[in-house]
Amino acid sequence: MADILVVAELTADGKVRKTTHSAITLAKLAQPALGGSFSILVLGASAKAAAAELTGFGAAKILACEDPSLANYVAEHYAPTVAAVGKGFGLVVACASSFGKDLMPRVAAKLDAAYAGDCSGVSVNGTQVVFKRPMFAGNAFGHVQLGTAIQVATARQSEFEPAAPSGGSSPIEAVAKVAPGAAASRVEFVSLEAVKSARPDLGEAGVVVAGGRAMKEKFFDVLNPLADTLGAAIGASRAACDAGYAPGDLQVGQTGKIVAPGLYFAIGISGAIQHIAGMKGSKTIVAINKDAEAPIFQLADYGLVADLFQAVPALVEDLKKHKAQKG
Amino acid sequence: MKILVALKRVADPANHNKVKIPAAGDKIDTAGLEWQINPFDLYALETALRLTEDGKAPKTRLGEVVAVTLGPAETETNLRSALATGADRAIRVDTTDDALDGRLVAAALQKLVEEEKPDLVLMGKQVVDGENNYVGQALAELLDWPMATFAATIKEEAGGLLVGREVDGGVSTLRVKFPAVVTVDLRIVAPDSVRSSKTAEGFKYPYEEVRFAPLPAIMQAKKKPLAVKKLADLVGGATLSSKYVKFEAPPARKAGVKVKDVQELVQKLATEAKAI
Incomplete structure (x- = not known):
């Protein structure tokens, strides 16, 4: 029997980021294989x-490691504590946000743990957790088992429904920060x-x-x-970001954000494989493009x-009308 | 500055939609796919070259760039192309993809780094086939070196680098002192993303993405040193700790429809998809 540790992610102003709730969901799904409980490290x-x-x-x-030196996330300062706490667990998980992707491989290496990112x-396969991972830009999924005493994994946020509160009140325990290694003395948060x-x-x-480069x-x-x-978030194709029309952190794709909203509009986006990898999990996909042969139309509902x-302003007007009618 | 660049051979990402999975689901059939260096690793190589030149005279190398890969003999083609673009020498660790997982790659690179003693290790933020995003960070931990992942800008300073990183919701800037590990993101190859200590103020590369090797360089690259090492000499008897038990193709989406105008689109989104 082994327990699971969820590493929480905080926003810059110290609140729990919703990514944490997706990592909790992964932990709950893996629990039957390991047979133990899960705890959360903040x-x-x-x-x-x-x-x-x-x-x-x-x-x-809930384990809380509170220290002024942890105000700004820097992997070299976080990893030693996460690894020291993680030693007592069979599986250590976080969300595959830029925080989890940066931190957790470092933690895995410190714990000599195999990693599923x-x-x-x-x-669950008996007492084994089987991790399903997208590969080849979402054109294949691999199911992987990790063979080390401690395992480390990260959860793609869009694929794990955020855990909802289930009641109860977990006790909070303070844990001390573990002194960082030599690496931490050579990195500075700017x-x-x-x-x-x-x-x-x-x-x-x-x-x-x-939106794509055509904009x-x-x-x-x-x-x-x-x-x-629509109360929507804005995304961009790689081409639009590379051309400087949109900032890089809006990029949707294999190499940017992976999203899976209920409704996705691809506007002026041709549908390169790497973009599709970032949004093909969306429930309903709308494509607007003047090129009838654009590959995005093969994917769009x-x-x-x-x-x-012309189409987007007209769409805005019609959506407003629809909203007004709906009341 | 001495830089070690880790390169991995991957199936051409433009053909990833041609990836085939046999009915047994026991492997990914890569037959018929073309091989090339992982695009992010090519960006890492370009970054290494920019950090060891002043930009205006790219033939004058101001440091040493060592290209490393782990793979079968065919991957020497990829190393020769790295040598042709400007790397000084290359090392191939003889093995095959199915004998490797992230932990073995990181362990092998650790040994190579300890032998080569570079100031900086560069690689892509992830490989576009396995997409695990692991080796750079793990290598930094094994070496107890600082790291900067997802680098979009790099500026060389005395004894280290100022690195702008693309993270969720913005840009994080870290200062790392050598020796360090840096993994690079897409925009590191923008014309003015990388500045060595010798790059002239305001200099911009006249191309986006990566440089191409001129023909004479391709000929000369055949004479540059390329060493071959055995994986076992680096990692001993260490074995795989990640085991892929099954592969599957993603579920196919049902065919969509074309709508004639915006009104029909809104109507279908409301009544059929119930998405608005």
Whole structure:
């Protein structure tokens, strides 16, 4: 029997990020194989306050490592504590956000643990956890078993329904920060320039409107009204980001964000394999493109062959009408 | 500066939709796919070259770049192309993909780094076939070196690098001192993303992405040193700890429809998809 440790992720202002809830879901799905409980580790300058947000999810305990030196996330400062705490567990998990992707391989190496990154599912085979992982830009899924005493995995946020509070009140225990190694003395956090946006987080939005290079400098002029009308997050193709029409953190694709909203608009996006890998899990896909042969139409539930500069404003008007009628 | 660049051979990502999985689901059939260096690793090589030149005279190397791969003899083609673009020498660790997992790759690279003693190890942030995003971070931990992942900009400073990293919701900037591990993201190859200590103020590369080797360089690359090592000499008797038990293709989406205009689209989204 072995227990599972979930590493929580905090926002820059010290709140629990929703990514944590997807990692909890992975832990709960893996629990039957290992037969034990799960606990949550929270690290940060105000970890205890954040830990209090997580007491209602059924964890055996919430471990809070509160230290001023953890105010800004730096892997070299976090990994030694996560690994030291993780030693007592059979499986250590986090969300495959940029935080989890940066931190968890480092933790795995420290624990001499095998690693399954960016999992889209887990299943149980007797006492073995089987991790399902997208490969080849989502064109194949591999089911992998890890053979080390401790295993480390990260959960693709869009593939794990965020855990809902299940009641109860897990006890909070303080844990001390483990002194970092030589690596930490040679890395310095300089800044985190967060892009301020009133829109929902791209990874968590129910609706995403994404634009391609065809939008040119009009990228936000075209997409903002549509996103406003739908309460949507804005995404972009790699080509639009590379050309500088949209910032890099909006990129949807194998090499950017992986999203799976209820409704996805691909506007002026041709549908390169690497873009499709980032959004093919969306429930309903709409494509608007003036090229009727664009590969995106093979994937879209609804395709509209039209000039986006005319179609999108018309769409905004019609959506507004629809909303007004619906009341 | 001495830089070690880790390169992995992958099936051409533009053909990933041609990946076949046999009915037994026991493997991924890569027959018929073309092989090339992982695109992110090519960006790492370009980054290494930019860090060891002033930009204006790219033939004058200001440091040493060692290209490393783990793979069968055919991968020497990929190493020769890295040598042709400007790497000084190459090392191939003789093995095959199915004899490797992330832990073995990181362990082998650790030994190579301890032998070569570079100031900097560069590689792509992930390989586009396995997509595990593991080796760079694991290598940094094994070496107890600082790391900067997902690098979009790099500026050389005295004794280290200032690295802008693309993270969820913005840009994180870290300062790392040598020796360090850096994994690179797409935009590291923008014309002005990488600045060595010698790059002239305001200099921009006249191309996006990566440089191509001119024909004479391809000929000269055949004479550059390429060493071959045995995997067992680096990792001893260590064996695989990740075992893929099954592969499957993603479920096919049902065919969609074309709508004639915006009104029909909104109507279908409301009544059929119930998405709005």
